[in-house]
Amino acid sequence: MKVTINDVAKLAGVSMKTVSRVINKEPSVRKRTYDTVMEAVTQLNYQPNLAARNLAGTSSFTVGLVYDNPNAYYVIDMQNGVLSRCKEEGYELVIHPCSSTDSNMEHDFKTMVKRSRLAGLVLTPPLSEQTNITDMLDDLGIHYVRVLSGRPTDDNQDTCIYVNDYKAAYEITSHLLSLGHLHIGFLCGDKEHKSTTERLAGYKAALTDHNITFNPEFIYDGNYSFESGVNGAKTLLANNNKLAITALLGGNDEMAAGALFAARLMGIGIPEQLSITGFEDSPFSRQTWPKLTTAHQANDVISQHAARLLFTKTRGIRNQDKEIITSFTPSLVVRESSGPKIP
Known part of the structure; x- marks a missing residue:
């Protein structure tokens, strides 16, 4: 039989509401209670029903990754990085390609955000560099993190992961x-x-x-x-x-x-x-x-830290992740295609 949240609550000796608070990683849960519940979750191999969680209340347990990049390797690496963090946090991931040059892009983007009931978004270039997109998300009250080349010129620097x-x-x-x-x-x-x-x-x-x-x-x-x-x-x-x-x-x-x-x-x-x-x-x-x-x-690492930063925003400042890296500099890798100029 499928393990339910009630089974976890009985084994841990707590209420179902407490189990829910632990699974949702609410900051007010005591460490001892958290460890007891997670031990029961592990013992029973309990898998939360994310669709049911999304429907149960006002909180959403889905985040989005939006991109406009023809490089499949880039997209896969970014996807894997965000997805790895989503699995740890108990969230689903919606992946949405966009065309920044499409005249209907902003309307389609807004429709996707509302339809998917997203808790937040990771934006990649060039969408992350467009103020019309971030202004729209601010109006909608949607949390977001931007992956950017160089430092931003606006006031929202705390929403950014920088690539030098x-x-x-x-x-x-x-x-x-x-x-x-x-x-x-x-x-x-x-x-x-x-x-x-x-x-x-x-x-x-x-x-x-x-x-x-x-x-x-x-x-x-x-x-x-x-x-x-x-x-x-x-x-x-x-x-x-x-x-x-x-x-x-x-x-x-x-x-x-x-x-x-x-x-x-x-x-x-x-x-x-x-x-x-x-x-x-x-x-x-x-x-x-x-x-x-x-x-x-390291696009997978960059996007993983972007997702970590996003989750601190969806859960509030009390859950600030001190291990987040917000600035990355690609490092030189010398291989056989470069050599000395021959006179």
Whole structure:
């Protein structure tokens, strides 16, 4: 027979209301009571009915993850991070893709939030960077946490998990410069993503600090896709007699993998004639040959901490999680795709 909350209450010697308070992780429950109830939950292998909990009262036990990103690896990592925390907290997860350029996006977004009766949301770029979205959620009284590239310029900094794309791009560019590459092309991702401007700014800053003049001809404006990396590399390398590019920095690993593919088609040796680097350390970076030098960005860990921060907001300041990390800097991973400039 299915174990019920009444069975847990009898075994723990408490009321059903107390069991409910423990399962919902209300801050007023004493530790001794919490441990007694959780021991009964474990012994009976009790699984709360989340649908019933959502219907039973005003509290919701469902949170959402909203994204607008074509990179399946990114989406899966973000999903896994949030989901792992939801399981620990006893919440369900609704995953909702959006198109930030769709004229009906805001209406559809609002409809989804109301229909799903969400307790809160984790917003990923570029949706997390749009004030019309956060203003709408504020009006609806919905808790949210934003994953952002760089620090925000608004007053809601306590709702953010930051990714320091600027510093990571600075380090990748400095790595290429240390190998003797003075003419470095940059493959930009989607302009609506702040990560694009942050990574480009880090690239420019590294050039400046090494006394190298920025050349706008070394920049290709594309999007975060393999095809864009192919086209960007072909465009920049087609003029190589003029530009003398010896290294390419991809806006992400997909673009870098596309650039490597294009270079191969053009008969260019990697890294003997051209060094290529990516960003994010997705599986793309390890599926190419040679493997890509990149910046490791732990999206599953980032999203897990975003979910942890969200749950402190849905449960109040008394449940503040002191172990939450709110700032992440992708770290340089040197592999075979980058090498010294050969005279």
